[in-house]
Amino acid sequence: MEAPVECDVLVVGAGPAGSSAAAAAARLGAATLLVDAKARIGEQPHCGEFVPKQLFVECGLDRGPVVQSVEVMETCVISLRAQETRKGPSPSSAESVAAVVCGRATQPSPGYLIDRPRFDRDLAREAASVGALILSSVRVTGRAGDAWVMRRKGCEMQVRARLVIAADGALSSVASVLGEPLPEVLRGVQIEAPLVRPLDRTLVYLSREIVGGYGWLFPKGRVANVGLGVVQRRDVNPSSLLDRFVEWLVDAGMIRRGVLARSSGVIPISGPRSPLVKGNVIFCGDAAGLTHPITGAGIAQAVVSGEAAGRSAALALKSNGPEHLDGYEREVLGRYRGVLTHALAKRRLMSRLWDIEDFRTVCGQTWIGFHGYRTRVKSGE
Ligand SMILES: Cc1cc2nc3c(=O)[nH]c(=O)nc-3n(C[C@H](O)[C@H](O)[C@H](O)COP(=O)(O)OP(=O)(O)OC[C@H]3O[C@@H](n4cnc5c(N)ncnc54)[C@H](O)[C@@H]3O)c2cc1C
Known part of the structure; x- marks a missing residue:
């Protein structure tokens, strides 16, 4: 077995969250390694491919895709x-x-x-252009001491990182390895x-x-x-x-x-993971449960939380100050908690009413397209 590869920031998963995280960390000078299980970044996406226009303006994204x-x-x-x-x-x-x-x-x-494959590839290219090293066909499978174990084309490799960003999707392997719960x-x-x-x-x-x-x-x-x-x-x-x-x-x-x-x-659909930072691991995107529990939309939150995770990681390493990691949690939850908590309450109401209530009433109260969605769910409802 070769000695573990060393880096400042290991990002697991090169979807919108991971590539945004790797770009932000590398831009601030962190030695960043981004790994993804796919042979080709962006291939075989599972996605309706709808993204709010606001994301492109806010994050200065290229309109190519x-x-x-x-x-x-x-x-x-x-x-x-x-x-x-x-x-x-x-x-x-x-x-x-x-x-x-x-x-x-x-x-x-x-x-x-x-075009989601192109969108993901453009984000990964941006991360590479600012210095992140990207390895495809690499699947994180476990831990050995303080190193992360991965498999690449039948071979095992290990990576030791000062901080890890888990951007490996809803069924996060990083979360599983840490014994953290997986979402509904x-x-x-x-x-x-x-x-x-x-x-x-x-x-x-x-x-x-x-x-x-x-x-x-x-x-x-x-x-x-x-x-x-x-x-x-x-x-x-x-x-x-x-x-x-x-x-x-x-x-x-x-x-x-x-x-x-x-x-x-x-x-x-079960809302944000708590906490978003566990030891030296920062969760973002779907791995952090930031997807909207009613609409299932998560690309915008993935890009925004990924950028915040990468930036906070690099700043924490520069200053040796863990407060930047607390700041990550505050920043992301400050932005999304209100919307996601309301959506989660509506999802629970939906689950209770789905099989028993008049269907148009269920829709009127729980789907974002209807006025009733805005009303708060009272306790016991
Ligand atoms: C059918 C469907 C339709 C959707 N439609 C929309 C939509 O229209 N609009 C919208 O906003 N959202 C939509 N979503 C949600 C959206 O796809 C996700 O919110 C978004 O992809 C989250 O990005 P992410 O980077 O967090 O995770 P992902 O895009 O899931 O990326 C995770 C990456 O991690 C890699 N990975 C996983 N495990 C490992 C491992 N062990 N080692 C290394 N790499 C690993 C994967 O290969 C993948 O590339 C949809 C989801 C589904 C399932």
């Missing part, structure tokens, strides 16, 4: 029940009774649909399908059958990301639900049949 711009989000309350029993070819439009919308709302939601997650499944006509908005579909989650149709020019996120329950099969949702959208004249790509992943 932008595919389409949208200004509004439309929410539709539907029922997928008709697809459950239907067999055989699609019915004629006269028979197409399934595609009924029983509630609708539109709200401003300015954003971009991005939604399972997300998605296809890319051809659109019948281009769309100028994102569409969200709420249906009692999409338990604890929602379906989405996010346009990208002539194609769209069509997916759904659902709670993990024995009686819920995400793939067959997606098939029914796709049929519904075909019936509704939104998409054509044809799967151009397929992906799946998990979305953490």
